[in-house]
Amino acid sequence: MTTSEITVKELLIYPIKSCGAIKVNEAQTTRYGLSLTSNPLLSDRRWMVIEGARQRNQRHMPRMALIQPTFTSSGLQIDAPGMATLMIPYSPLPKDIIEIEDLNIKGRRYGGKIAEWFSTFLEKPDLDLIYFDEQFEPQHTKNIEPEFPNEALDSDVVVYHDMSPFHLGSLESIDDLNKRLTNPIKIYNFRPNIIVSGVD
Numbered sequence: 001m002t003t004s005e006i007t008v009k010e011l012l013i014y015p016i017k018s019c020g021a022i023k024v025n026e027a028q029t030t031r032y033g034l035s036l037t038s039n040p041l042l043s044d045r046r047w048m049v050i051e052g053a054r055q056r057n058q059r060h061m062p063r064m065a066l067i068q069p070t071f072t073s074s075g076l077q078i079d080a081p082g083m084a085t086l087m088i089p090y091s092p093l094p095k096d097i098i099e100i101e102d103l104n105i106k107g108r109r110y111g112g113k114i115a116e117w118f119s120t121f122l123e124k125p126d127l128d129l130i131y132f133d134e135q136f137e138p139q140h141t142k143n144i145e146p147e148f149p150n151e152a153l154d155s156d157v158v159v160y161h162d163m164s165p166f167h168l169g170s171l172e173s174i175d176d177l178n179k180r181l182t183n184p185i186k187i188y189n190f191r192p193n194i195i196v197s198g199v200d
Contacts (some may be wrong), residue, residue, distance in 0.1 A: 169194070
């Protein structure tokens with residue numbers, strides 16, 4: 001089998017770390033992952049939920065999976081069951097800057113009604129949303145989880161991702177995995193950015 005037989009089936013951008021994906025027909029690759037072709041600042045894992053000064057994800061709060069963002073012309077639209085739609089304007093960006101303790105990376109903190117929305121839906125006080133500004137220093141991949149094998153180059157960076165700015169998954173891999181499981185799972189459980197088929 002040759003690489004020409006491999007087909008890209010889906011492209012997915014997760015604007016908010018650990019929240020829902022946005023399927024796109026095309027995307028551009030940036031040093032921080034997939035982004036909209038129309039705006040490189042609207043990219044993967046560009047926003048993140050925090051509690052105090054620490055990151056939060058589905059491992060802490062599984063209900064985050066029910067939060068569905070949508071890119072619109074005026075801002076990032078956020079929907080969740082039982083909640084009024086929240087609109088987060090792209091500009092101006094929040095002025096409040098916070099350092100995330102467990103990641104050693106900064107973010108612009110929204111506060112106010114945006115923080116209240118996330119705290120209400122996720123049923124935890126002191127939650128907020130942050131945005132990674134271009135002026136901030138990203139995380140260097142080589143410094144993340146040093147106890148794991150890490151073949152990253154010194155120049156490789158991420159924003160609020162766990163390890164890599166791109167996550168590729170194949171339909172064949174998930175089919176093979178499901179043969180070994182009592183309860184099958186979907187490829188979306190692994191939160192890939194690029195889903196392909198035609199892989200041996």
